[in-house]
Amino acid sequence: MNFAATGKATDNSELYPVEESSAAAGPQLVDSSGWIEYFTNGPNAGAFASAIEESQGLVVASLSLLEVFQWVGRKHGATPALQAVALMQQATVVSLTTPLALQAAELSLQYQLPLAESIVLATARSHNATVLTLEQSFNSAAGVAVAGVIVIPEA
Numbered sequence: 335m336n337f338a339a340t341g342k343a344t345d346n347s348e349l350y351p352v353e354e355s356s357a358a359a360g361p362q363l364v365d366s367s368g369w370i371e372y373f374t375n376g377p378n379a380g381a382f383a384s385a386i387e388e389s390q391g392l393v394v395a396s397l398s399l400l401e402v403f404q405w406v407g408r409k410h411g412a413t414p415a416l417q418a419v420a421l422m423q424q425a426t427v428v429s430l431t432t433p434l435a436l437q438a439a440e441l442s443l444q445y446q447l448p449l450a451e452s453i454v455l456a457t458a459r460s461h462n463a464t465v466l467t468l469e470q471s472f473n474s475a476a477g478v479a480v481a482g483v484i485v486i487p488e489a
Contacts, residue, residue, distance in 0.1 A: 361463035363393040366401035377489035394423035395457040428457045
C-alpha cells in the first residue's frame with residue numbers, strides 16, 4: 335500500500351472520462367470514496383489527483399473526515415488515519431450545520447440519496463462545488479443524474 339498522505343497519485347487521467355473543462359471549472363468536493371482511492375493509489379486515483387493536489391478551491395465535507403479516518407484507521411492504523419485527515423484539512427472543511435443538515439434532508443428526498451451522499455451534495459452546493467465521486471448512488475434511484483456531480487466509473 336502507498337499510504338504516504340503526502341505522495342502524488344499516478345496520473346492515469348487518460349483512463350477517465352472526466353473532461354478537463356468540467357473538472358477544472360470552479361470549486362470541487364472530493365467525497366470519501368475519492369479520498370480513499372487517492373490515498374491507497376487505487377486504479378481510479380488519477381481521476382481525483384488534480385483536485386486533491388491543487389487544494390485551493392477544494393471543499394471537504396466534515397463527514398468525509400469521519401469516514402476517511404474510520405476507514406483508514408480500521409485498515410491501516412491511527413497514524414496513517416491522522417496523516418490522511420491532516421492532508422484533507424488543508425482544504426476548506428465545511429461543518430455540518432443545522433441549515434446544511436436540512437438541505438441534505440431535502441436533497442435526500444428529492445434524489446432518493448443515502449444520508450452520506452445527501453450531506454456531501456448539500457455541502458458541495460453550499461460552496462457551488464462539483465462533487466467528484468465513485469459512488470454510483472449519485473446516479474440517483476430517482477432515475478436522474480444529479481446535477482453538479484461527476485461519478486467516476488470504476489476502473
